[in-house]
Amino acid sequence: MKIEKFPEYKLDEYIKEKMNENEIYIQGEYQNRTIVVLGRVTPHSSDVNEARCTQDAVPILRRKGGGGAVLLFPGVLVLSCSFKKDNRAVDLMGFLEESVKKIKEGILNYMDVPLEIRGNGDLCIGDKKILGSSIYSTKDYITYYCTLIIRGNLNQISEYLLHPSKEPEYRKGRKHEDFTTSIEANVNIADEEKLFTSIIRSLGTININDLILVD
Template sequence: MAEDICTRLLDLWPVEVDRIDYSLPTAPDNLAFDEALLLTVNDEPEAACVRFWELRRHAVILGRSNSREKEVDAAACVADGVEIYRRCSGGGTVVAGPGCLMFTVVVPLTAEISKLGVPATTCQLLGRIVKQLRPIVGDVQIKGTSDLVVGERKFSGNAQKYSRHALLHHGSILYGFDLPRISRYLNMPSRQPDYRVGRGHDEFVMNVAATREQLTSAIATAWNADEDEHFVPPSDLTAQLARERYRTPEWNA
């Protein structure tokens, strides 16, 4: 049944979307850019896109409703100069940086997609990606709410945010990440999927044996995404969101 949910009704998604390979220097700028894309697609459905980005420096990124005190070892972050930020989507807290590919899918939210509900929508989004990843990294499965795993070890976390007329899907893929940093900066999560069975970060997560180029190509293929030579970044809106939200102590508390 789960496999059926992941594979049927794929005609509800755009036939093709724009591919955007665009990384900004800091975490708050990149998070603001993603929300700017969501607001853009909310008003302009033809701007649907898949974006790839990666941080140059390590940062902890909280899910929208995560508790900073519960999820993060703040003392370790301060000692290493690792800053803590909050994204607009749900899901758990992650450590991002070199070797952690971030991808963002932003598509129009139609009435038909809304009727699917969040679990089925998530499964369909991930199902498209899983189909393209399997020839590269092996027997990828969807576990928990929205994890991608190989052999019960997680390599990808995913989360979403809905606006009135658009959907933003955040995903991360570990492919060459300094894994010990996860257990250094993060406490055991307050919410855990059953399949984790209490495993610590070092026993639970893994890097997939794939290059960044292989991963971006697979995800782009899943969404029929081609680069738009005329793409104009929503720079003004990004700067405003970064200034008024993603760089503020109130948002990141």
């Protein structure tokens, strides 16, 4: 099955343009179709149900950043946050941790929900994952990507993704539907636009200069 490039590739020139005008560029959109997205080196043969994807015409795409395979579907919010770094080295793990921390703060500024940061850039309600993260860096800018499950049918994840070849310790072998949850399954979202705005504002407080590595 042919694996296409995730649309972030097409955004490179656009992000470069935005980085010429701004120090930071944040964007977010709700997923409107079902697709599988692989990490930069995720093996598709062991992590993806290719036969089912072909049967249902679900595209398999590959992103530039790391991380495992994810299923995007209506109800998932896809966020990206890019910072100008001007050929400077950035503490990648520090950047990842700070980005997830800011999303957590943005959600908590709007609603009361028991959030925990776990694994490598995962945000969870209790021990169930609602957000996964990835980062990608060029000499000019660094971008944080994440997928946040607002709502949706989580049972479909197991239809298109196999059990991952690598998993965080806290997953403990759980099936996709037992490992993930959505915000809406745990708390009522009174105003989704206000939640989105709160997250964006919180991400906007990241100071990339605090994460620059000094020789």
